[in-house]
Structures are given as C-alpha cells and as structure tokens.
Amino acid sequence: MSNLGPYTYVTLSMRPDDAPHxxxxxxxxxxxxxxxxxxxxxxxxLEFTxxxxxxxxxxxxxxxVTDADLATAREIFNAAARYLADCECLHADQSATDKTATDTAA
Structure with a gap:
C-alpha cells in the first residue's frame, strides 16, 4: 500500500457552458x-479547516432554515456517524493486528 503522507488536495474545474466544480x-x-x-x-x-x-x-x-436544510443536516450527521463507525472498526482491527504481530515477535 502506498503512503503519500498527510495532505490537503483542492481542485477547481471550469468548462465552458458547465457549472464550476x-x-x-x-x-x-x-x-x-x-x-x-x-x-x-x-x-x-459546519466548518472543516x-x-x-x-x-x-x-x-x-x-x-x-428550510426542510431541505434539515434533510441536508441529517445526511451530514448520518454520514459522520458512519465515518466514525468505520474508523473505530478499522482502528480496532489494526490494533489487534499490531498486538498479534508484537506477541509473535516476542
């Protein structure tokens, strides 16, 4: 697996007759x-910096604040909860793998 290290990547794409992305x-x-x-x-x-x-x-x-704003806020909340759950699961798996590797090396 390649590890590029920490970074922030920002792109702006502009094409004729299309909205910027x-x-x-x-x-x-x-x-x-x-x-x-x-x-x-x-x-x-909500701010990410x-x-x-x-x-x-x-x-x-x-x-x-509209019904659409509430729906968007709920989507953000649910996505953040999923992100947290996935991070916790991977962290637990990686910690178990690290412990197994340490125990095997000892």
Missing part, C-alpha cells in the same frame, strides 16, 4: 472540524 480532499491530522451559530444573521454552520483549505457549510441562501 470544486473538490476538496483532506488527508491530514491537522484537520479541524467545528460547528456553531453565526450571531449577526442567526444561522448554523486545514492549513491549506477551509470548507464552510451553512443553510440555504442564509435565510430561514
């Missing part, structure tokens, strides 16, 4: 995730 990939231990409420124009936000990039997610059009 922005891609942001975080592969870094320096990733910070935060959420809060903007007070000047009350609305919730590394040294190289920032991604802010908030409600549609900075207006009233």
């Amino acid at each position: 922005l891609g942001v990939s975080f592969y870094t231990p320096r990733l910070r995730v935060s959420a809060g409420m903007l007070l000047s124009n009350p609305r919730p936000f 590394s040294h190289e990039a920032q991604v802010h997610i908030s409600t549609t059009g900075a207006g009233r």
Whole structure:
C-alpha cells in the first residue's frame, strides 16, 4: 500500500457552458472540524479547516432554515456517524493486528 503522507488536495474545474466544480480532499491530522451559530444573521454552520483549505457549510441562501436544510443536516450527521463507525472498526482491527504481530515477535 502506498503512503503519500498527510495532505490537503483542492481542485477547481471550469468548462465552458458547465457549472464550476470544486473538490476538496483532506488527508491530514491537522484537520479541524467545528460547528456553531453565526450571531449577526442567526444561522448554523459546519466548518472543516486545514492549513491549506477551509470548507464552510451553512443553510440555504442564509435565510430561514428550510426542510431541505434539515434533510441536508441529517445526511451530514448520518454520514459522520458512519465515518466514525468505520474508523473505530478499522482502528480496532489494526490494533489487534499490531498486538498479534508484537506477541509473535516476542
């Protein structure tokens, strides 16, 4: 398996007659995730930040919170829960493998 090390990758693709496409990939231990409420124009936000990039997610059009905003927030929550579960599972598997390798070498 190749290990490139930590990085943040940002791309912007623009083609004639198409909407721009922005891609942001975080592969870094320096990733910070935060959420809060903007007070000047009350609305919730979710933010992913590394040294190289920032991604802010908030409600549609900075207006009233809509049913679509709630559906998106639930999708984010469910995806984050799945990400956590997958990370915990892999971490447990890797820890067990490391312990087996250490016990075998001893």
